Amino acid sequence: MPESDKLNNKLAELKLQEEEKATQQLAQKLNLPYVNLILAPISTEALSTIKPEESRKGQVIIFQKENNQLAVGCVDYHNQETQKIINQLKSRNQIKVFIISPHSFQYAHSLYPKIKISTAPISGQISLSSEADFELQEKINSIDQIKKTIDQITQNQIDISELFKVILTGALVNNASDIHLEAQASQIDIRYRIDGLLHLIYSLPTKFYHLLDQRIKLLSKMKLNLENVAQDGRFTIKTKNEEIEVRVSTIPGNYGDSIVMRILDPKAINLQLEDLGIRDDLYQILKKEIEQPTGMIITTGPTGSGKTTLLYTILKKKFSPEIKTITLENPIEYHLSGITQTQIEKSYAGEKNNYNFASGLRAILRQDPDIIMVGEIRDKETAQTAVQAALTGHLVISTIHTNDAAGAIPRFINFGIDSATLASALRLIIAQRLVRRVCPFCQEEYQPSQDELAEIKKATENLPADIKPNLENITLRRGKGCPKCNQTGYKGRIGIFELIPITKTMEKVIISNPNHYQIQQQANQEKMTTMYQDGILKVVQGVTTLDEVKRVTGDIH
Structure with a gap:
């Protein structure tokens, strides 16, 4: 390319940059958003909302459309023809006006001839x-x-x-x-x-x-x-x-x-209960309780700890044409065939929510369900209705936010649930976290340090004999870091769990209005393994690392 052409192109480019800069300043002055249509996606379906002649006359471009929502670009906001078009559009649509440069307008307007061969517009x-x-x-x-x-x-x-x-x-x-x-x-x-x-x-x-x-x-x-x-x-x-x-x-x-x-990702709920990382002894407890026709199963843990995946996996395990299952979610995350899924209404400031967890649960009870899944129990009314449902011929599964399994019982009591009623309704409490797996592509074996070995021995010394690991000459695994795991040494996650089945002895403790410590003490007497201990067992198996288990469990061990 001749030097003169290069210079002319450079000058033209600088002129366009100045034009866009001036348009941005105009948009700020008008307190309206600016957009460069050369960079933005333009829907030809939106473009066809007004005729090219009308667009040219008012220097107006409609560049995006979703139902009755329009994104409208204009060069001169106060122009009489521009205002005429905007007012016409406002009468039938929700619009958002953007300021665009003359060059943006010319570029977008040049797309009108392509309308007939356009691809499908944005449609969710x-x-x-x-x-x-x-x-x-x-x-x-x-x-x-x-x-x-x-x-x-x-x-x-x-x-x-x-x-x-x-x-x-x-x-x-x-x-x-x-x-x-x-x-x-x-x-x-x-x-x-x-x-x-x-x-x-x-x-x-x-x-x-x-x-x-x-x-x-x-x-x-x-x-x-x-x-x-x-x-x-x-x-x-x-x-x-x-x-x-x-x-x-x-x-x-x-x-x-x-x-x-x-x-x-739908693959998240294609798992079976056996795939979640639940030890066989815990799996047998869980399997026994979900086979019961009535009662309440509660999962606890923070957001992102795998509670929803566990609930959906239980629902899939229980699915049968002979059983009516209804869910109450906020929002519906995954779609399950053969199950009636409902979603609570989102309320905004000043609006009344007619279908929340409490009112929705009451409505569900009139639908003759066998199994009810409640996304979260977060208030007294929902807690009371869920407990009553569990006592009147329904299997209720739900979640509650506590740090560990023992914390769920005082939480219900704080909601005002009678402790004797709670003891009769509860069947099982599951607490869980997710730990990262050692990357299989860059894993290496190593001998644990004295401090690591001492921590593992301390965590496992009181475990029942049938799950207590042999720590003689143990080797652990860790990831070195590779492109497959983005140099982290970890790839994928697995659950660590603690389960409190409501035995006859635990029922008596619950009736006495216990605090967190008393529940934990009784669970320990019944040989409960904590999430931390379950994590340590997975460290010994080479599934995860000691650092990862400590990171996830924090102070709760």
Whole structure:
């Protein structure tokens, strides 16, 4: 290319940059958002909302559409023709107005001839099933590869749809449970939660924030015209072999919304009870209790400890055409065939919620269920109704937030549940956590240090003989770190558990209005193994590491 052409191209590029900068300043002055349509995804279905002649006359572009929500770009907000179009659109739709540059308008308007051959608009679903998508999955199989790919995309004129596909594909390939997009003062941090821990994937320039924010909200069917308000939505990722639900949550932050996308991988509930890491002796206890037709089974643990997976796995185990099962969830995370799943209403400020855990549970009892799954017991009314359901011919399974199994009983008593009634209703309490597995691709055996061996001996000295490990000449396993595990030494997770079956002796203790210590003491007398001890047994087996068990159990051992 001649030097004169290079110079002219450079001058034209600088002129466009100045135009976009001036448009941004105008948007700030008008207190309206700015968008560069050359970088943003444009739906040709949205474009066709108004005729090209009308668009040209008012210099207005409708670039995204989801039901009756429109994203509208205009060059001159106060122009009479512009206002005429905006007012017409407002009468039939919810609209969000963006300020765009003349160059943006010309580019978007040039797409009108392509309307007839356009691809499908955003409709709550994104496809990752093309040949190019498969190649991308092969390419970005580690965090380092994701970073390199995003580097390549952002160095060119960015396609926000392509960037978003890379973010989603990277999360799926690396088995992330959540994607976090966090707007900071000078960048947007992209983080994945992998095996329970967050990893910084990339820091994008802030200029990409609004593009990603709008893309995700449109896809998730959120309202574009709501700002400084928390919103929830969801969309579906369609791959070659399955459809994966993504639950989206946004909350307002200092520099823009914090966006979290929870990936609800259906493979998570394809597990059997035997696959969750429950020891055989504990499995026999659990199996016996879930075979009972009435009573209450409670799981405890913090968010992300595997409670939902356990509940769904129990429901699958119990499924039969002869049994009516109804769930009450917030929200429905996975869809189970043959089971009636219901979801509580989300209430906003000043609104009355007519279907919450308490009212929903009362309604379910009128539906002649055999098994009831309640997503969470968090208040007195729900606790009372759940206990009564367990006493009147139903098997109730639910969760409650306590640190360990013993803490569930005082929690119910604090809700005002009569201790004698509680003792009759409860059948089993399960506490659990998830620990990371040693990476099978880079694992190595090693001899434990004296301190490690002493800690293992102390944790196992009081275990029953049938599960007490032989510690002579033991070797442990750890991961060295490799590309397969993103240099962490861990890949995948497994549960550690403690179970308190409600024996006749434990019933008597519950009736006496016990505190946490008294429940723990009785459970120990009945040879309960704690989550920490269960974790130590998995350390001895080479499944996980001592550091990991201590990290997850903290002070509760």
